[in-house]
Amino acid sequence: MELIQEQQQAKHTLQNKAQLWNHALNFIRSMSLKCAIELGIPDVLHSHGKPITLSELATFLSIPPPKTPALGSLMRLLVHSGLFASHRHQGGGEEEGYFLTPTSELLVIKEGVCISPFALMILNWTLLAPAHKLGEWFRTEAVGPTPFDMMHGKGFFEETNARADFNELFNKAMASDARLVTEVALLRRQWEVLRGVRSVVDVAGGTGTLAKAIAKALPGVRCMVLDLPHVVGTVDEEDREGVEYIGGDMFEHIPPADAVLLKVG
Ligand SMILES: C[S@@+](CC[C@H](N)C(=O)[O-])C[C@H]1O[C@@H](n2cnc3c(N)ncnc32)[C@H](O)[C@@H]1O
Known part of the structure:
Protein backbone atom coordinates (compact mmCIF):
# COMPACT_ATOMS: atom_id res chain seq x y z
CA MET A 1 0.00 0.00 0.00
CA GLU A 2 2.83 2.34 1.00
CA LEU A 3 4.70 1.47 -2.19
CA ILE A 4 1.68 2.37 -4.34
CA GLN A 5 1.36 5.70 -2.54
CA GLU A 6 5.05 6.41 -3.06
CA GLN A 7 4.74 5.55 -6.76
CA GLN A 8 1.72 7.86 -7.10
CA GLN A 9 3.60 10.63 -5.33
CA ALA A 10 6.62 10.19 -7.61
CA LYS A 11 4.36 10.26 -10.68
CA HIS A 12 2.72 13.51 -9.57
CA THR A 13 6.09 15.11 -8.78
CA LEU A 14 7.38 14.23 -12.25
CA GLN A 15 4.19 15.56 -13.87
CA ASN A 16 4.54 18.80 -11.91
CA LYS A 17 8.19 19.06 -12.91
CA ALA A 18 7.25 18.55 -16.57
CA GLN A 19 4.64 21.29 -16.30
CA LEU A 20 7.20 23.66 -14.80
CA TRP A 21 9.76 22.85 -17.49
CA ASN A 22 7.09 23.43 -20.10
CA HIS A 23 6.34 26.83 -18.59
CA ALA A 24 9.99 27.82 -18.23
CA LEU A 25 10.85 26.77 -21.78
CA ASN A 26 7.82 28.37 -23.39
CA PHE A 27 10.02 31.17 -24.77
CA ILE A 28 11.45 28.63 -27.23
CA ARG A 29 8.14 28.66 -29.09
CA SER A 30 8.30 32.45 -29.47
CA MET A 31 11.95 32.43 -30.46
CA SER A 32 11.34 29.64 -32.99
CA LEU A 33 8.72 31.83 -34.62
CA LYS A 34 11.23 34.70 -34.77
CA CYS A 35 13.88 32.39 -36.21
CA ALA A 36 11.47 31.03 -38.86
CA ILE A 37 10.60 34.55 -39.98
CA GLU A 38 14.25 35.65 -40.03
CA LEU A 39 15.21 32.62 -42.12
CA GLY A 40 12.32 33.33 -44.52
CA ILE A 41 10.76 29.87 -44.04
CA PRO A 42 7.13 31.03 -44.60
CA ASP A 43 8.15 32.63 -47.91
CA VAL A 44 9.96 29.50 -49.10
CA LEU A 45 7.01 27.28 -48.16
CA HIS A 46 4.68 29.68 -49.97
CA SER A 47 6.69 29.98 -53.16
CA HIS A 48 7.38 26.22 -53.30
CA GLY A 49 3.65 25.67 -53.78
CA LYS A 50 3.68 22.06 -52.54
CA PRO A 51 4.96 20.25 -49.43
CA ILE A 52 8.71 20.73 -49.11
CA THR A 53 11.11 18.16 -47.66
CA LEU A 54 13.67 19.06 -45.03
CA SER A 55 16.58 18.64 -47.44
CA GLU A 56 14.87 20.84 -50.06
CA LEU A 57 14.14 23.46 -47.42
CA ALA A 58 17.75 23.41 -46.18
CA THR A 59 18.95 23.88 -49.78
CA PHE A 60 16.56 26.80 -50.42
CA LEU A 61 17.67 28.47 -47.19
CA SER A 62 21.39 27.73 -47.79
CA ILE A 63 21.63 26.05 -44.36
CA PRO A 64 25.03 24.33 -43.92
CA PRO A 65 24.47 20.52 -44.12
CA PRO A 66 25.63 19.80 -40.52
CA LYS A 67 22.80 22.07 -39.32
CA THR A 68 20.02 20.35 -41.31
CA PRO A 69 19.02 18.15 -38.32
CA ALA A 70 18.65 21.30 -36.19
CA LEU A 71 16.42 22.76 -38.92
CA GLY A 72 14.39 19.55 -38.65
CA SER A 73 13.99 20.12 -34.91
CA LEU A 74 12.87 23.69 -35.56
CA MET A 75 10.30 22.52 -38.11
CA ARG A 76 9.06 19.76 -35.78
CA LEU A 77 8.52 22.28 -33.02
CA LEU A 78 6.67 24.67 -35.32
CA VAL A 79 4.50 21.85 -36.66
CA HIS A 80 3.74 20.82 -33.09
CA SER A 81 2.72 24.43 -32.35
CA GLY A 82 0.34 24.36 -35.34
CA LEU A 83 2.22 27.05 -37.22
CA PHE A 84 3.25 24.74 -40.04
CA ALA A 85 1.80 21.39 -41.10
CA SER A 86 3.46 18.26 -42.42
CA HIS A 87 2.62 14.94 -43.96
CA ARG A 88 4.31 11.85 -45.31
CA HIS A 89 3.38 10.28 -48.60
CA GLN A 90 1.29 7.12 -48.28
CA GLY A 91 3.41 4.00 -48.17
CA GLY A 92 5.79 5.45 -45.56
CA GLY A 93 9.52 5.62 -45.82
CA GLU A 94 9.39 8.90 -47.71
CA GLU A 95 10.58 12.18 -46.28
CA GLU A 96 8.12 14.39 -44.47
CA GLY A 97 6.80 17.38 -46.45
CA TYR A 98 6.15 20.72 -44.74
CA PHE A 99 3.54 23.27 -45.76
CA LEU A 100 1.85 26.44 -44.51
CA THR A 101 -1.26 26.57 -42.35
CA PRO A 102 -3.78 29.46 -42.57
CA THR A 103 -1.94 30.98 -39.57
CA SER A 104 1.51 30.93 -41.13
CA GLU A 105 0.07 32.23 -44.44
CA LEU A 106 -0.14 35.50 -42.52
CA LEU A 107 3.66 35.48 -42.17
CA VAL A 108 4.36 35.44 -45.90
CA ILE A 109 5.88 38.69 -47.12
CA LYS A 110 3.52 39.94 -49.80
CA LEU A 186 -12.92 46.83 -41.65
CA LEU A 187 -13.32 45.82 -45.26
CA ARG A 188 -16.01 47.42 -47.41
CA ARG A 189 -19.27 48.16 -45.65
CA GLN A 190 -17.70 49.16 -42.34
CA TRP A 191 -16.68 52.45 -43.94
CA GLU A 192 -20.40 53.22 -44.07
CA VAL A 193 -20.13 54.56 -40.51
CA LEU A 194 -18.10 57.42 -41.96
CA ARG A 195 -20.59 58.20 -44.71
CA GLY A 196 -21.52 61.90 -44.51
CA VAL A 197 -18.50 63.07 -42.55
CA ARG A 198 -16.31 65.66 -44.24
CA SER A 199 -13.16 65.18 -42.21
CA VAL A 200 -11.50 62.43 -40.16
CA VAL A 201 -8.45 62.51 -37.94
CA ASP A 202 -6.73 59.30 -36.92
CA VAL A 203 -5.20 60.13 -33.56
CA ALA A 204 -1.94 58.29 -32.88
CA GLY A 205 -2.41 56.98 -36.41
CA GLY A 206 1.20 55.89 -36.88
CA THR A 207 2.41 56.10 -40.46
CA GLY A 208 -1.15 56.46 -41.76
CA THR A 209 -2.16 53.00 -42.99
CA LEU A 210 -5.74 53.37 -41.75
CA ALA A 211 -6.08 56.99 -42.88
CA LYS A 212 -4.83 56.11 -46.37
CA ALA A 213 -7.38 53.29 -46.61
CA ILE A 214 -10.16 55.70 -45.65
CA ALA A 215 -8.91 58.32 -48.13
CA LYS A 216 -8.99 55.68 -50.86
CA ALA A 217 -12.45 54.38 -49.94
CA LEU A 218 -13.99 57.84 -49.41
CA PRO A 219 -12.18 60.25 -51.76
CA GLY A 220 -14.24 63.30 -50.75
CA VAL A 221 -13.27 63.07 -47.09
CA ARG A 222 -10.37 65.13 -45.70
CA CYS A 223 -8.16 62.58 -43.90
CA MET A 224 -5.58 63.53 -41.29
CA VAL A 225 -3.11 61.62 -39.16
CA LEU A 226 -1.85 62.94 -35.87
CA ASP A 227 1.19 61.22 -34.41
CA LEU A 228 4.51 62.09 -32.80
CA PRO A 229 6.81 64.18 -35.04
CA HIS A 230 9.44 61.43 -35.25
CA VAL A 231 6.78 59.05 -36.57
CA VAL A 232 5.01 61.22 -39.16
CA GLY A 233 8.42 62.57 -40.19
CA THR A 234 9.34 59.15 -41.58
CA VAL A 235 6.56 59.28 -44.20
CA ASP A 236 7.83 60.67 -47.50
CA GLU A 237 5.73 63.25 -49.34
CA GLU A 238 5.08 60.87 -52.26
CA ASP A 239 3.78 58.18 -49.86
CA ARG A 240 1.15 60.40 -48.24
CA GLU A 241 -1.56 59.60 -50.81
CA GLY A 242 -3.74 62.62 -50.10
CA VAL A 243 -3.56 62.28 -46.32
CA GLU A 244 -2.46 65.23 -44.17
CA TYR A 245 0.21 64.36 -41.60
CA ILE A 246 0.38 66.37 -38.40
CA GLY A 247 3.25 65.93 -35.97
CA GLY A 248 2.24 66.65 -32.38
CA ASP A 249 1.18 65.45 -28.96
CA MET A 250 -2.41 64.21 -28.70
CA PHE A 251 -2.49 65.30 -25.07
CA GLU A 252 -1.90 68.87 -26.14
CA HIS A 253 -3.91 69.29 -29.32
CA ILE A 254 -6.15 67.26 -31.60
CA PRO A 255 -6.98 68.84 -34.97
CA PRO A 256 -10.72 69.49 -35.26
CA ALA A 257 -12.57 67.00 -37.48
CA ASP A 258 -16.07 65.56 -37.89
CA ALA A 259 -14.79 62.13 -36.79
CA VAL A 260 -11.92 61.27 -34.48
CA LEU A 261 -10.45 57.77 -34.65
CA LEU A 262 -8.21 56.19 -32.02
CA LYS A 263 -6.99 52.69 -32.78
CA VAL A 264 -4.32 51.23 -30.55
CA GLY A 265 -4.18 47.62 -31.70
C1 LIG B 1 0.13 51.16 -30.57
S1 LIG B 1 0.57 52.37 -31.77
C2 LIG B 1 -0.92 52.43 -32.72
C3 LIG B 1 -0.68 52.96 -34.12
C4 LIG B 1 -1.92 52.90 -35.02
N1 LIG B 1 -3.03 53.68 -34.48
C5 LIG B 1 -2.34 51.46 -35.24
O1 LIG B 1 -3.29 51.01 -34.60
O2 LIG B 1 -1.69 50.78 -36.04
C6 LIG B 1 0.48 53.83 -30.80
C7 LIG B 1 0.82 55.10 -31.57
O3 LIG B 1 0.67 56.20 -30.68
C8 LIG B 1 1.65 57.16 -31.01
N2 LIG B 1 1.77 58.07 -29.85
C9 LIG B 1 2.29 57.79 -28.64
N3 LIG B 1 2.20 58.88 -27.84
C10 LIG B 1 1.61 59.86 -28.57
C11 LIG B 1 1.24 61.21 -28.29
N4 LIG B 1 1.46 61.76 -27.10
N5 LIG B 1 0.64 61.93 -29.27
C12 LIG B 1 0.42 61.39 -30.48
N6 LIG B 1 0.73 60.10 -30.81
C13 LIG B 1 1.33 59.35 -29.86
C14 LIG B 1 2.87 56.32 -31.30
O4 LIG B 1 3.86 57.01 -32.01
C15 LIG B 1 2.25 55.16 -32.06
O5 LIG B 1 2.26 55.40 -33.46
Whole structure:
Protein backbone atom coordinates (compact mmCIF):
# COMPACT_ATOMS: atom_id res chain seq x y z
CA MET A 1 0.00 0.00 0.00
CA GLU A 2 2.83 2.34 1.00
CA LEU A 3 4.70 1.47 -2.19
CA ILE A 4 1.68 2.37 -4.34
CA GLN A 5 1.36 5.70 -2.54
CA GLU A 6 5.05 6.41 -3.06
CA GLN A 7 4.74 5.55 -6.76
CA GLN A 8 1.72 7.86 -7.10
CA GLN A 9 3.60 10.63 -5.33
CA ALA A 10 6.62 10.19 -7.61
CA LYS A 11 4.36 10.26 -10.68
CA HIS A 12 2.72 13.51 -9.57
CA THR A 13 6.09 15.11 -8.78
CA LEU A 14 7.38 14.23 -12.25
CA GLN A 15 4.19 15.56 -13.87
CA ASN A 16 4.54 18.80 -11.91
CA LYS A 17 8.19 19.06 -12.91
CA ALA A 18 7.25 18.55 -16.57
CA GLN A 19 4.64 21.29 -16.30
CA LEU A 20 7.20 23.66 -14.80
CA TRP A 21 9.76 22.85 -17.49
CA ASN A 22 7.09 23.43 -20.10
CA HIS A 23 6.34 26.83 -18.59
CA ALA A 24 9.99 27.82 -18.23
CA LEU A 25 10.85 26.77 -21.78
CA ASN A 26 7.82 28.37 -23.39
CA PHE A 27 10.02 31.17 -24.77
CA ILE A 28 11.45 28.63 -27.23
CA ARG A 29 8.14 28.66 -29.09
CA SER A 30 8.30 32.45 -29.47
CA MET A 31 11.95 32.43 -30.46
CA SER A 32 11.34 29.64 -32.99
CA LEU A 33 8.72 31.83 -34.62
CA LYS A 34 11.23 34.70 -34.77
CA CYS A 35 13.88 32.39 -36.21
CA ALA A 36 11.47 31.03 -38.86
CA ILE A 37 10.60 34.55 -39.98
CA GLU A 38 14.25 35.65 -40.03
CA LEU A 39 15.21 32.62 -42.12
CA GLY A 40 12.32 33.33 -44.52
CA ILE A 41 10.76 29.87 -44.04
CA PRO A 42 7.13 31.03 -44.60
CA ASP A 43 8.15 32.63 -47.91
CA VAL A 44 9.96 29.50 -49.10
CA LEU A 45 7.01 27.28 -48.16
CA HIS A 46 4.68 29.68 -49.97
CA SER A 47 6.69 29.98 -53.16
CA HIS A 48 7.38 26.22 -53.30
CA GLY A 49 3.65 25.67 -53.78
CA LYS A 50 3.68 22.06 -52.54
CA PRO A 51 4.96 20.25 -49.43
CA ILE A 52 8.71 20.73 -49.11
CA THR A 53 11.11 18.16 -47.66
CA LEU A 54 13.67 19.06 -45.03
CA SER A 55 16.58 18.64 -47.44
CA GLU A 56 14.87 20.84 -50.06
CA LEU A 57 14.14 23.46 -47.42
CA ALA A 58 17.75 23.41 -46.18
CA THR A 59 18.95 23.88 -49.78
CA PHE A 60 16.56 26.80 -50.42
CA LEU A 61 17.67 28.47 -47.19
CA SER A 62 21.39 27.73 -47.79
CA ILE A 63 21.63 26.05 -44.36
CA PRO A 64 25.03 24.33 -43.92
CA PRO A 65 24.47 20.52 -44.12
CA PRO A 66 25.63 19.80 -40.52
CA LYS A 67 22.80 22.07 -39.32
CA THR A 68 20.02 20.35 -41.31
CA PRO A 69 19.02 18.15 -38.32
CA ALA A 70 18.65 21.30 -36.19
CA LEU A 71 16.42 22.76 -38.92
CA GLY A 72 14.39 19.55 -38.65
CA SER A 73 13.99 20.12 -34.91
CA LEU A 74 12.87 23.69 -35.56
CA MET A 75 10.30 22.52 -38.11
CA ARG A 76 9.06 19.76 -35.78
CA LEU A 77 8.52 22.28 -33.02
CA LEU A 78 6.67 24.67 -35.32
CA VAL A 79 4.50 21.85 -36.66
CA HIS A 80 3.74 20.82 -33.09
CA SER A 81 2.72 24.43 -32.35
CA GLY A 82 0.34 24.36 -35.34
CA LEU A 83 2.22 27.05 -37.22
CA PHE A 84 3.25 24.74 -40.04
CA ALA A 85 1.80 21.39 -41.10
CA SER A 86 3.46 18.26 -42.42
CA HIS A 87 2.62 14.94 -43.96
CA ARG A 88 4.31 11.85 -45.31
CA HIS A 89 3.38 10.28 -48.60
CA GLN A 90 1.29 7.12 -48.28
CA GLY A 91 3.41 4.00 -48.17
CA GLY A 92 5.79 5.45 -45.56
CA GLY A 93 9.52 5.62 -45.82
CA GLU A 94 9.39 8.90 -47.71
CA GLU A 95 10.58 12.18 -46.28
CA GLU A 96 8.12 14.39 -44.47
CA GLY A 97 6.80 17.38 -46.45
CA TYR A 98 6.15 20.72 -44.74
CA PHE A 99 3.54 23.27 -45.76
CA LEU A 100 1.85 26.44 -44.51
CA THR A 101 -1.26 26.57 -42.35
CA PRO A 102 -3.78 29.46 -42.57
CA THR A 103 -1.94 30.98 -39.57
CA SER A 104 1.51 30.93 -41.13
CA GLU A 105 0.07 32.23 -44.44
CA LEU A 106 -0.14 35.50 -42.52
CA LEU A 107 3.66 35.48 -42.17
CA VAL A 108 4.36 35.44 -45.90
CA ILE A 109 5.88 38.69 -47.12
CA LYS A 110 3.52 39.94 -49.80
CA GLU A 111 1.45 42.96 -50.69
CA GLY A 112 -1.46 43.31 -48.32
CA VAL A 113 -1.70 41.22 -45.21
CA CYS A 114 1.56 40.09 -43.58
CA ILE A 115 2.07 40.25 -39.85
CA SER A 116 5.73 39.18 -39.76
CA PRO A 117 6.85 42.78 -38.98
CA PHE A 118 4.56 42.75 -35.94
CA ALA A 119 5.95 39.43 -34.66
CA LEU A 120 9.53 40.62 -35.18
CA MET A 121 8.85 43.81 -33.24
CA ILE A 122 7.25 41.98 -30.31
CA LEU A 123 10.17 39.53 -30.20
CA ASN A 124 12.85 42.20 -30.51
CA TRP A 125 15.31 42.33 -27.60
CA THR A 126 14.32 45.95 -26.80
CA LEU A 127 10.84 44.73 -25.88
CA LEU A 128 11.89 41.39 -24.38
CA ALA A 129 14.61 42.73 -22.08
CA PRO A 130 12.24 44.70 -19.78
CA ALA A 131 10.52 41.41 -18.87
CA HIS A 132 13.65 40.65 -16.82
CA LYS A 133 12.86 43.70 -14.71
CA LEU A 134 9.36 42.62 -13.64
CA GLY A 135 10.40 41.25 -10.24
CA GLU A 136 12.42 44.38 -9.48
CA TRP A 137 9.53 46.57 -10.67
CA PHE A 138 7.11 44.91 -8.22
CA ARG A 139 9.53 45.49 -5.34
CA THR A 140 10.21 49.19 -5.98
CA GLU A 141 7.99 51.74 -4.23
CA ALA A 142 7.96 54.17 -7.18
CA VAL A 143 4.78 53.73 -9.21
CA GLY A 144 5.80 55.77 -12.27
CA PRO A 145 8.64 53.94 -14.02
CA THR A 146 7.63 50.91 -16.09
CA PRO A 147 9.86 47.84 -16.50
CA PHE A 148 10.71 49.34 -19.92
CA ASP A 149 11.86 52.61 -18.29
CA MET A 150 13.92 50.63 -15.78
CA MET A 151 15.68 48.60 -18.45
CA HIS A 152 16.31 51.34 -20.99
CA GLY A 153 16.43 54.47 -18.83
CA LYS A 154 13.66 56.06 -20.88
CA GLY A 155 10.05 55.53 -21.95
CA PHE A 156 8.92 53.52 -24.96
CA PHE A 157 8.24 56.48 -27.26
CA GLU A 158 11.40 58.24 -26.10
CA GLU A 159 13.23 55.11 -27.23
CA THR A 160 11.51 55.15 -30.65
CA ASN A 161 12.49 58.83 -30.88
CA ALA A 162 16.10 58.15 -29.91
CA ARG A 163 16.70 55.10 -32.11
CA ALA A 164 15.85 55.26 -35.80
CA ASP A 165 16.14 51.45 -36.15
CA PHE A 166 13.63 50.81 -33.34
CA ASN A 167 11.35 53.59 -34.64
CA GLU A 168 11.30 51.90 -38.06
CA LEU A 169 10.75 48.43 -36.57
CA PHE A 170 7.85 49.70 -34.45
CA ASN A 171 6.21 51.77 -37.20
CA LYS A 172 6.42 48.89 -39.69
CA ALA A 173 4.92 46.55 -37.09
CA MET A 174 2.02 48.91 -36.47
CA ALA A 175 1.49 49.44 -40.18
CA SER A 176 1.38 45.67 -40.81
CA ASP A 177 -1.22 45.22 -38.09
CA ALA A 178 -3.26 48.21 -39.29
CA ARG A 179 -3.16 46.80 -42.84
CA LEU A 180 -4.59 43.52 -41.63
CA VAL A 181 -7.35 45.25 -39.69
CA THR A 182 -8.24 47.61 -42.52
CA GLU A 183 -8.09 44.97 -45.23
CA VAL A 184 -9.87 42.21 -43.35
CA ALA A 185 -11.89 43.41 -40.39
CA LEU A 186 -12.92 46.83 -41.65
CA LEU A 187 -13.32 45.82 -45.26
CA ARG A 188 -16.01 47.42 -47.41
CA ARG A 189 -19.27 48.16 -45.65
CA GLN A 190 -17.70 49.16 -42.34
CA TRP A 191 -16.68 52.45 -43.94
CA GLU A 192 -20.40 53.22 -44.07
CA VAL A 193 -20.13 54.56 -40.51
CA LEU A 194 -18.10 57.42 -41.96
CA ARG A 195 -20.59 58.20 -44.71
CA GLY A 196 -21.52 61.90 -44.51
CA VAL A 197 -18.50 63.07 -42.55
CA ARG A 198 -16.31 65.66 -44.24
CA SER A 199 -13.16 65.18 -42.21
CA VAL A 200 -11.50 62.43 -40.16
CA VAL A 201 -8.45 62.51 -37.94
CA ASP A 202 -6.73 59.30 -36.92
CA VAL A 203 -5.20 60.13 -33.56
CA ALA A 204 -1.94 58.29 -32.88
CA GLY A 205 -2.41 56.98 -36.41
CA GLY A 206 1.20 55.89 -36.88
CA THR A 207 2.41 56.10 -40.46
CA GLY A 208 -1.15 56.46 -41.76
CA THR A 209 -2.16 53.00 -42.99
CA LEU A 210 -5.74 53.37 -41.75
CA ALA A 211 -6.08 56.99 -42.88
CA LYS A 212 -4.83 56.11 -46.37
CA ALA A 213 -7.38 53.29 -46.61
CA ILE A 214 -10.16 55.70 -45.65
CA ALA A 215 -8.91 58.32 -48.13
CA LYS A 216 -8.99 55.68 -50.86
CA ALA A 217 -12.45 54.38 -49.94
CA LEU A 218 -13.99 57.84 -49.41
CA PRO A 219 -12.18 60.25 -51.76
CA GLY A 220 -14.24 63.30 -50.75
CA VAL A 221 -13.27 63.07 -47.09
CA ARG A 222 -10.37 65.13 -45.70
CA CYS A 223 -8.16 62.58 -43.90
CA MET A 224 -5.58 63.53 -41.29
CA VAL A 225 -3.11 61.62 -39.16
CA LEU A 226 -1.85 62.94 -35.87
CA ASP A 227 1.19 61.22 -34.41
CA LEU A 228 4.51 62.09 -32.80
CA PRO A 229 6.81 64.18 -35.04
CA HIS A 230 9.44 61.43 -35.25
CA VAL A 231 6.78 59.05 -36.57
CA VAL A 232 5.01 61.22 -39.16
CA GLY A 233 8.42 62.57 -40.19
CA THR A 234 9.34 59.15 -41.58
CA VAL A 235 6.56 59.28 -44.20
CA ASP A 236 7.83 60.67 -47.50
CA GLU A 237 5.73 63.25 -49.34
CA GLU A 238 5.08 60.87 -52.26
CA ASP A 239 3.78 58.18 -49.86
CA ARG A 240 1.15 60.40 -48.24
CA GLU A 241 -1.56 59.60 -50.81
CA GLY A 242 -3.74 62.62 -50.10
CA VAL A 243 -3.56 62.28 -46.32
CA GLU A 244 -2.46 65.23 -44.17
CA TYR A 245 0.21 64.36 -41.60
CA ILE A 246 0.38 66.37 -38.40
CA GLY A 247 3.25 65.93 -35.97
CA GLY A 248 2.24 66.65 -32.38
CA ASP A 249 1.18 65.45 -28.96
CA MET A 250 -2.41 64.21 -28.70
CA PHE A 251 -2.49 65.30 -25.07
CA GLU A 252 -1.90 68.87 -26.14
CA HIS A 253 -3.91 69.29 -29.32
CA ILE A 254 -6.15 67.26 -31.60
CA PRO A 255 -6.98 68.84 -34.97
CA PRO A 256 -10.72 69.49 -35.26
CA ALA A 257 -12.57 67.00 -37.48
CA ASP A 258 -16.07 65.56 -37.89
CA ALA A 259 -14.79 62.13 -36.79
CA VAL A 260 -11.92 61.27 -34.48
CA LEU A 261 -10.45 57.77 -34.65
CA LEU A 262 -8.21 56.19 -32.02
CA LYS A 263 -6.99 52.69 -32.78
CA VAL A 264 -4.32 51.23 -30.55
CA GLY A 265 -4.18 47.62 -31.70
C1 LIG B 1 0.13 51.16 -30.57
S1 LIG B 1 0.57 52.37 -31.77
C2 LIG B 1 -0.92 52.43 -32.72
C3 LIG B 1 -0.68 52.96 -34.12
C4 LIG B 1 -1.92 52.90 -35.02
N1 LIG B 1 -3.03 53.68 -34.48
C5 LIG B 1 -2.34 51.46 -35.24
O1 LIG B 1 -3.29 51.01 -34.60
O2 LIG B 1 -1.69 50.78 -36.04
C6 LIG B 1 0.48 53.83 -30.80
C7 LIG B 1 0.82 55.10 -31.57
O3 LIG B 1 0.67 56.20 -30.68
C8 LIG B 1 1.65 57.16 -31.01
N2 LIG B 1 1.77 58.07 -29.85
C9 LIG B 1 2.29 57.79 -28.64
N3 LIG B 1 2.20 58.88 -27.84
C10 LIG B 1 1.61 59.86 -28.57
C11 LIG B 1 1.24 61.21 -28.29
N4 LIG B 1 1.46 61.76 -27.10
N5 LIG B 1 0.64 61.93 -29.27
C12 LIG B 1 0.42 61.39 -30.48
N6 LIG B 1 0.73 60.10 -30.81
C13 LIG B 1 1.33 59.35 -29.86
C14 LIG B 1 2.87 56.32 -31.30
O4 LIG B 1 3.86 57.01 -32.01
C15 LIG B 1 2.25 55.16 -32.06
O5 LIG B 1 2.26 55.40 -33.46
